[in-house]
Amino acid sequence: MSAKFSVGQQASVKRSFSAEEVRQFAELSLDRNPIHLDEKAAAESIFGRRVVHGMLVASLFSALLGQHLPGEGTIFLGADIQFKKPVFLDDEVTAFVQITKVREDKPIVTLRTWCENSKGETVLDGEAVARAPSF
Amino acid sequence: MSAKFSVGQQASVKRSFSAEEVRQFAELSLDRNPIHLDEKAAAESIFGRRVVHGMLVASLFSALLGQHLPGEGTIFLGADIQFKKPVFLDDEVTAFVQITKVREDKPIVTLRTWCENSKGETVLDGEAVARAPSF
Numbered sequence: 590m591s592a593k594f595s596v597g598q599q600a601s602v603k604r605s606f607s608a609e610e611v612r613q614f615a616e617l618s619l620d621r622n623p624i625h626l627d628e629k630a631a632a633e634s635i636f637g638r639r640v641v642h643g644m645l646v647a648s649l650f651s652a653l654l655g656q657h658l659p660g661e662g663t664i665f666l667g668a669d670i671q672f673k674k675p676v677f678l679d680d681e682v683t684a685f686v687q688i689t690k691v692r693e694d695k696p697i698v699t700l701r702t703w704c705e706n707s708k709g710e711t712v713l714d715g716e717a718v719a720r721a722p723s724f
Numbered sequence: 725m726s727a728k729f730s731v732g733q734q735a736s737v738k739r740s741f742s743a744e745e746v747r748q749f750a751e752l753s754l755d756r757n758p759i760h761l762d763e764k765a766a767a768e769s770i771f772g773r774r775v776v777h778g779m780l781v782a783s784l785f786s787a788l789l790g791q792h793l794p795g796e797g798t799i800f801l802g803a804d805i806q807f808k809k810p811v812f813l814d815d816e817v818t819a820f821v822q823i824t825k826v827r828e829d830k831p832i833v834t835l836r837t838w839c840e841n842s843k844g845e846t847v848l849d850g851e852a853v854a855r856a857p858s859f
Binding site for chain 2: 602604610613614617618619620621622623624634635642643644645647648649650651652655656661662663664665666667668669670671672715
């Protein structure tokens with residue numbers, strides 16, 4: 590049943606988030622925290638400048654799962670996300686998903702999910718569980 | 725140090741997600757899974773109709789943390805999210821956050837985070853950890 594997926598398989602996607610994209614996400618999520626939107630408030634925060642919403646960055650995992658690994662038809666069952674460092678506007682982030690467990694009895698896979706910034710620092714780290722499309 | 729927040733404090737927000745908002749989130753997240761965007765593909769899926777991206781629904785927790793409880797200046801440290809049932813387009817969802825633990829040594833709180841649909845069913849369930857603004 591688990592022939593199609595195996596431990597160690599990996600997919601990744603690279604992108605950055607512009608001020609306009611952060612503004613759009615703030616409207617969609619209703620998360621209008623000034624640390625994301627207001628240069629002055631962000632400058633006075635511990636980060637010193639505007640940061641991308643962590644949940645917007647984490648949404649890249651959903652994109653990878655649903656389109657790459659396991660791929661189209663995947664159902665996202667759960668996510669555990671640690672926001673380890675801020676992601677700044679326009680910084681290039683690479684999101685990775687890697688299969689760490691394949692259940693034998695059901696088409697359910699566990700993946701490590703993490704993001705690195707342009708310096709190679711891990712900014713998000715965590716795990717996802719997903720139901721793969723029928724094997 | 726923990727005088728300002730206490731176990732049991734709760735905040736909530738109610739909203740629905742339109743087809744247009746789901747389309748916008750698909751562009752922002754790069755998650756263009758047909759189950760969210762394509763009526764026909766969604767009709768043939770186990771859900772029978774289009775569903776809202778789970779991460780878009782979960783972003784309401786970020787909004788609640790950053791604007792209501794603990795409030796402005798909060799830093800989201802981690803989230804554990806179980807996607808228990810689909811959220812359909814235009815269905816009214818209420819997101820809740822409730823403090824379950826307040827650390828004595830640091831301004832860090834743990835909250836249960838969950839969403840209910842218009843039938844009162846729990847569609848998302850989980851936990852968040854956040855650094856509260858200085859007490």
